[in-house]
Each structure stands twice: as structure tokens, then as C-alpha cells.
Amino acid sequence: MKAFSTPRKSLGDLDADAAAALISAAADIALILDERGIIRDVAFSNAELSREFASHGNWLGQPWIDTVAKDSRPKVEEITRRGAATDAGRWRHVNQVAGDGASVPILYSAAPVGKAGRIVVFGRDLRPVSRLQQRLVEVQQSMERDYSRLRQAETRYRLLFQMSPDPVLVLDGTTLRVTEANPAALRLFGKNDRRAVGRTIGEAFAAESRSGVQALLASVRAAGRADDVQARLAEGGSDVTVSASTFRQEGTLLFLVRIALPDQAVVSLPPVKTKMLKLIEGAPDAFVVAGSDGRVITANAAFLEMIEVPGEDQARGEPLERWLGNQDVEAEVLFGHLRNRGTVRLYSSVLRGEHGARTEVEISAVTVMNGGKPVFGFTMRDVGPRVRAPVPTGARPTRSVEQLTELIGRVPLKDLVREATDAIERLCIEAALELSGDNRASAAEMLGLSRQSLYVKLRRYGLGDLGAEPGEQL
Template structure:
């Protein structure tokens, strides 16, 4: 605040009436208070405010005119204002008006000369409060609209992905795929992410390409056209293709549906018993994972997502199952080799590593299935942590159980795989024993094993035993 340099010389003997009129004109509300906080006089800057409050404030205590939340600030004003030589501090008080509403006022206060009185000059904040409330209401409206759009998009995504009918969204100008649902991805035999941006017609035989181009041209020009029969490359099944234009923002896209002419079960809706079976598998307490022939995940149920500590199936889809198995590069290769040779695996013991570093002892049973020309694998993953023998540290496998596991592999997988599996098992057990002897002092464990510390850290990470960084180690 900048005051007059010489107020006595500049203002002279300013009359009391002139000062009162000036204060009333410059403020919205001006109060004269005694030291006990009783209102001795009041002035209003406009008639509207005067009629809104009335004349009943004179003689009342200031604390009786404000809300309970503001009474502590009134006491603070009455305590501090008499000691101020300049009105440099502000207090916001919420007054109660006869209409029942609250009126926020911002006051500055100071004592009146040598008297025991206080003058409080206030600025009405109702206009600013109304503007702030309008801003808050507008923000809430935007948030409601945003969440409504998010919910609509979620419903669309759920319907688009859960329908058993093959559906694709195409760019009408280029004929390229913009979006594809899982049913269409399975039908075309290509991962959904790899289909985005590729020409739709490239997946059909030569006789179908001309029909598809004619169909898309007709939809672009007239918005409707007859359905056409098409055939995928290197397949004999015929599909009925329909297309319709849809609007998205300011662009037009094409929605294409593929349905088998002969009622092929790959895209036909599931009957009631099969639908119930699928729902039960999705809610099963054991983890269930469906993968491609190379181990990349196509689908996973909620139990597996909980084991891997994932929040949605999208985080797992397209990733290799090897990412979460206990021995990267070993377990999945053994499982797939066994599935290709025998078609099934039972009670394969390993661990599941979550994305947050925790490990869970599991048993995996798996089966191979042929869907058209594509081979896929199904894995049932059971949590067996409660079966771990007492005294076995968490995340570490007991020796007799590992030997039994290796014995079951004999005759079912090549000897080279069995030898590699047993070597890894022995190496891991030796590392675990060294860590137990040294109380998890890795520097000492490396000396016991005849390894450098760096080599030990590499092996710890390989077997999922690393739970601390090298900086956390205690040197001997």
C-alpha cells in the first residue's frame, strides 16, 4: 500500500462530513465499532446493499451478524486492528442477511485517532463469489460431460470387443483398417495391432478383391449397397460381407461385418451351454491363459491378472507368457515343446513373477488346440503357495519337488532340455544355499561360489532371486 507522503499538508483540515461521505462512496460497507465489537454506526455505498441488509445492525455485536465460521476472524480483527497504525491487513467475513443468504465482505480496519473506536471498511464480494460459483458449476458440467463420453466410449469398446461377429472399421478413401475387434483378428489370423493401417482387401483372394472395391465404392457414393460373398486367401470358407457408413467427428468411416455363409462356428454366436462355460472360465479361481503358437497371449481371465498384478486384460494381450514365468527362456520353451509333441502337460511346477516383483508358486497344466490353420495353447495356472513345505523360504523351491518334476519330463522332452533344466535347478539351489549361509550377504555368497559379484547379480536376476539392488548389499 502506498500512502500520501504529506497527508496533513495535502488534506488539511478535512471536514468530518466530507470524510464520512468519502468513506461511504469508496467502500461498500463501513462500520464504526467500539472496543467490544459493538456496531456504533454503519454506512453503505449503495441503496441496494442498504435495503438488502437493513438498519438493524446498529447496536448489535459484529459477531452476531456473521456466520459461526467467521466469528474467530471477528475476534482477530478486534484484537489486531487497534494496534495497527496503517490498515494493511484484511479479513473476509461472511454476513448473514435477512433473506437467509450469506454475503462475503472483505474488510480492512484501523483505530480512529486516539479514540477507542475502530473503523472497518469493507468491499462486497458477492459478485466475485457468484462468478466463482459459475466457474465451479461450469467445471462440474464439463466433468459430467467428460465422464458421460467416457462411459459411452467404454460401452462401445465393450460391445465392439465382446461381440462374436467379425467387425472392422475402414478408411473409405484408402481402404485401410482403422480398428478391428478380436473376432475379426482371429478370423484373419493376424494380431489386431498388426492389422491397423494395412489394406483390408489384401487378406482376400483375387476374385474377392474386385467385389470388395465395388462394395466400398458403392457405400461411399450412395451410403448403401448389396452384400457380397468373399473368400479369405488360402481358405475355402465363404463369408458374407456387409458395409455401412458411420460418422466420427467430421469424418466418414466404413463399418464392415463378416459372417460365415455356412454358419462356421469361428464367428457364429455361442450357444447357451458354451456361453455359460466361457463365463465360468472367466471367473475361475485358477488362472487361465490362451496363447498363440508362439506363446503370445490372446486372452486371460481375472485370476491370472491377479497373479501377475495387472489391472486389465489389455496389459497382457499380445505379450509373451514367458514374461511372467519364473525361469525366462526355459519354462515356456519346455511347455511348448511338450505341447507340440504330446498335446498336453500336467502339473508343471514353476513360479509366476508379477510386474511388481512378487513371486507365487504355481502348477501349470496345458493343452494344445487347433483352430483352423492356427494352433493355440491353453494354460491353467494354479496357485500352490499354501502347499509349500514349512521351513522353505518364500520363492524358493525344495529339492525333492524339483527332482520329481525333472523325472516327469524324462521321455517327454529331449534329453538336452532335461539336462539344461537340471543344470539350472542345481545352480539355483547352490546360490540359495550360499545366500542362506551368508545371511543374504551377496558379496560373501559370491566368494563362497567362486563367482564375481557381477556374475552373481546376473544369475540372481535370471532366477528371479534378486530382491535388492547392489547398492543395498553389506560388504564383509
């Protein structure tokens, strides 16, 4: 430790009050001990710390060692012994006993003062540091748990990728070269299957099919989706179905290409079913199918337009509640009705678009079983353009009891209470006006309101002629 070089010159003549102020400001807690380690005075830098040690007045005249926890007494003896020496002792962690008996961690150091063997003990409250350290440990543990989950997820998907019977390729979005391929895909490249990584996707297909595969990838890159294409493999000449989608990793665009072999081809639908699917895809009303977990399986173009996403791939696999309803609980209520009753008709709600658009819709839904699991189909009709009853300018519309009942589960309770209060207040004003023969002065007296307050509420609810009566001042 390096002391001041010219303390008498730089500090001047300090009296006892100035020295006490400096000591109090230099530490969270300061103790003055005599040569026997008895506390002669104590100071705190803030009121909060003083309240923690509410009984510090009883410390005066007691040995400092008696005010700390038993495990800290050897440290107090060392601090006192070193503090009495000419060189200040090092900082030690001491558990100081508070007024309620709790141990408060304090970092102490001591230094001699004056010529009467007095010692000044400086203390720093370690609780903020302890809380910060605890928070750091919690964050570190949380990160380790997240890393563990990511590693487990990566292992599961890597295992699924390797064991899939379908040939699956990952391509670089710029060069269209293979960056990863599962064992089923490696066999597409013939005898040199182990050298598939780094080769272009076109080498896996016959010459006449390469342009079609390249057009598929270009459409997927531009629009986010594209119809599957038929192609012929270079090895064996088998006809296959190729589908593709895009994803980003570390800022790089990649293609995920799946190749359906002939024995994995999907059985074609009857012509009537095919036409029905085409009608649903082109219908002006939104249509969406969600699984038992509430995630989108498929959707038509009208639904994609309402939620403002460019393609079905951006919606597939996402929870429907991401776009449905004003409140998160609204989707849960809708799915609960479907699970319990099987159908829902004319359910009023809102679809929220990715870019802020809001579409008022009426929803009808049905539950069907598929492979032993429920699947939910929704039709959503845009009812925004429908003509509504005009509301006077400046008036605040109120809801009926039936409308308030429909809001349960869709809006917070405080909003329901406010809506109910407005409905009751409007009914009372209408009744008073009817009983008084539309005499506003009498109606205001019946309601216990001033005429000015009544006029404010009339404007608020759009009741009656809002012009001022003769002799009345609004």
C-alpha cells in the first residue's frame, strides 16, 4: 500500500469532525475501536444499512468480536491485530450479526488512527456483490441448460436425418452444391456416393430433368414455395418426385431437398377430391387445418393473405394462436370448445397479420379424427366490410349483456368490468330521461348529477339531441 507523500500539506489541518466525515464517506459501515478492541463509536453511510443493524446502539462499549458470527471471530482478531500495526491489514470477509439475528456479509479492513491506540475499521456491504454473483451463477446455469437442450435437439434431429428412408439433401443456396446428405441420398450419386458432399445437385439427375430441378429451386428462392416436380435419376433412371424448402443458418440461405422414390409415392386422390381441394385453395374465405397441438398443418391462399405471409411454408408448423385473437387465451378457449363439442359456429374473432393488419372474422370449425388424433379444420370469413349500426360522432358504443358474455375468456377482467359499468350507466340515464319526459334537469336531479355532468355522459353515449336547451349552459 502506498500512502500520501505529503499528507500535512495536501490535507491541511483536519479537525475531528472532518476526519469523521471522511471515514463515514469511505465505507458503508465504520467502527472506532480502542486498543482492547472495544467499540467506541459506529457510523453508517445510508439509512437502509442502519436499519439492518437497528441494535447497533448496544454495540458501544462491547468488544467487536462479540457482535459477529462465531465463524468470523478469528478473522476479527486478525483484523484488530493487523489494524493496530502501522501498516493497514488486508480485507477480510466477516459475517456481522444484524438486529434480527441474520448474518450480513461485510468486507472489513482496519487502520490505526491517532496516538491513543485507536483503530478505524472500514466495512463494505457485500450483499450487492453476492446478489450479482448469484445472478451470474443462475444465468450460467440457465445457459448450460439451454446448451444441453440444444445439443439434445441437435442429436435427435441428426439421428432423424440419418435414419430417414427418404433421400434428403442440404444445398448451398448460392452454388447449389451438396453440404449434407443422409445415407439414403448418398446412394443417388452412384458408386462414388461417399463423395456426394461438394457435388452439384444436378449430377444426381438425368440431363433432361436438371432444368426442372433448377427451376424448382429458383421458384423456392424467389417465392418461398413451389409445386413439386417430377424428375429422373441419373443412377438407375427411376422417376422421382422432388420437393424443396429454404432456411437460413448463420446468415446463409440453404435448401432442404427431399426426393420421394417410386415406392414412396403418395396414392393419387380421386378426381372429385382433387377438385374439392382446388376449390378450397381458391376459395375467398380462409381455410386452415391445425393439428391436436394447435399448429398449422395446411392453409389456403386466403388465410395466408390475411396473416400477411408469402407462402404456406412460413405458416406450416407455427401455432395458430400466433395470428388468432386479441388475447392469447382466446385460441385456448376456441380449441377447448372444439375438443369438448366437436364443432364451433360463427365464433367472432380477429386475425392479426405479420405486418400489423387486423381482420375481423367469423370462425366455424370442426374436429375430425386422423390416425387416432384430433385434427381441427377452420373456415374464417372476413366480416370487416359488413355494415354496422352508425355511432354518433364522439359517442362511445356500449355492449349488450349477450355481447359482454361472449367477451369472457377473450379480454381481461378489468376490461369486462369497465364495459359492464358503461352498459349499466347508459341504461340508468335512458331510464331517467324516460321517467322525466326527456327533461334533462329533472333527469340529472334523479341521478344525483349536475346538468353539466349529465351532458358529458349524454355526449359520451350518444343519447338524445345534444343541442343545448334554452337558458342552459353546457
